Amino acid sequence: MQTARDVLTPDALAMLQAIASAGSFAAAARDMGMVPSALTYRVRQIEDALDVLLYDRSSRQAKLTxxxxxxxREGARLLTEIDAVANRVKRVATGWESQLTIAIDTIISKPTMMELCESFFSLSPPTRIRLRDETLSGTIAALTSGQADLSIGVAAADASNHTDVHSKPLGTSTFVYAVAPHHPLASAPEPLSDALIQQHRAVAVADSIQRGGGMTFGLLGGQEVFTVASMxxxxxxxxxxxxxGYLPRCMADSYIDTGRLVVKKTERPFRHVAISYAWRGGKAAAQGRALQWWLQQLESPTTRAALLEEHRSA
Incomplete structure (x- = not known):
């Protein structure tokens, strides 16, 4: 009889992920170019080796036990670690990472990031770039959990809380309270009180951190909230x-200038948030050449300013 080590291969773990993504054995088999019976047989082998049931067969869907x-969950973690090992081995051999993952907070300018990627790819490096959209504490969490090699748009206070993380300032973002001109608060007398704001729906960005409660800003107790995924x-x-709600001026200024947003003074002062970029590891000699390139670009004051301010269309 096969053991757990025999059946828990990277291919088998990837197969289980494919079943979860497809939602059924039949759909996963089609996606993988297999006949359903072959896929079912491989799952049975894993179940027999582990002596557990992985799927509830009473449903037509591939419902996990x-x-x-x-x-x-553990399989996804193991596959990530395997990729990380391969990445480190590749870096040792060539100096270039096989993949560099960059976590980007949704406050960061996407056009500027694309311009930087364009410049990087013009070098024809062997490194693949993977970008991850994150928000709030999820940006630093992606770095500290090993899911990212570089995080751009980290709250400076978050970066300073981790001894194994190195960071440098990106800039400062000012957040102002703004509403559409047809919103009831647009014509309300200033400064807006918390009691008045509480009567109206707030728009909030969901924290992308995977575990824990995450963080929120500018919300009042009992206030109705519309939660969205990005800034x-x-x-x-x-x-x-x-x-x-509060918006970064760098993203809202063009709409304020044209009258599509109205800035309102509140009883609370506008927030000024120090933003950083951060990476793991210390000595430059231990850094891969791709990470070194990105850190070199971020040394430019013009690049740092553009990442926070250039929110134009690509």
Missing amino acids: EAGAELL QAKLDAQLRGLGG
Whole structure:
């Protein structure tokens, strides 16, 4: 009989992820170019070796048991670690990482990031670039958990809380309270009180951290909240009058200038947030050449300013 080591291969773990993504054995088999019976047989082999049921067969869907869900979670972690080992081996051999993952907070300018990627790829490096959109504490969490090699748009206070993380200032972002001109608060007398703001829906960005409660800013107890996934989505929602909230001036200025957003003074002062970029590891000699290139670009004051301010269309 096969043992757990025989069946828990990277291919088998990737297969289980494919089943979870497809939602059924039949759909996963089609995606993988297999016949359903072959896929079912491989799953049975894993179940027999572990002596557990991974899927509830009473449903037409590929519904995981608790044991199956745990294997899927741990399998994803193991595959990430395998990729990381391969990355380190490649770096040792050539100096270039096989892949560099960059976590980008949604406050960061996407056009500027694309311009930097374009410059990087013009070098024809052997390194693949993977960009991850993150928000709030999720940006630093992606770095400290090993899911990213570089994080851009980290709150400076978050970066300073980790001894194994190195960071440098990117700049400062000022957040102002803004609403659409047709929103009820647009014509309300200033400064807006917390009691008045609480009566109206707030638009908030969800923290992308995977575990824990994450963080929120500018929300009042008992206030109705419309939660979105990114700072751009928050801006779009407030332009439509779906709620109010604090926005970074660098993203909102063009809409303020054209009258599509109205800045309102509140009882609370505008927030000034120090933003950083951060990476793991210390000595430059231990850094891969791709990470060194990105850190060199971030030394430029012009590049740092553009990452926070250039929110124009690509």
